[in-house]
Amino acid sequence: MQFHAFLNFDGASKGNPGLAGAGAVLRAVDGSVVYWLREGLGFATNNVAEYRGVILGLKYVLEKGFKHIQVQGDSKLVCMQNMAIGGIPQYL
Secondary structure, three states, X not given: OOXXXXXXXXXXXEEOOEEEEEEEEEEOOOOOEEEEEEEEEEEEOHHHHHHHHHHHXXXXXXXXXXXXXXXXXXXXXXXXXXXXXXXXXXXX
16 A cells, blocks of 8 residues: 655754754645654754754654655755755655
């Protein structure tokens, strides 16, 4: 069985660097929440927080066996750097 879902991620820091956190939400195709994750990061930059958000979510979907994931986030850095690695679509 193949699973389809959307993974939304975000991260933020109060100050840059500063106290930071990251999170991800896994949604079914109909938009309903399947699972949400969050992580306190202590003292970190905003870029670290953004990456931790996507990593947190991707680890979860891999553990649960999801095969078709559309990753969505507002971090231009994360999206553009991942496009440069293997031609991942821009909407990552």
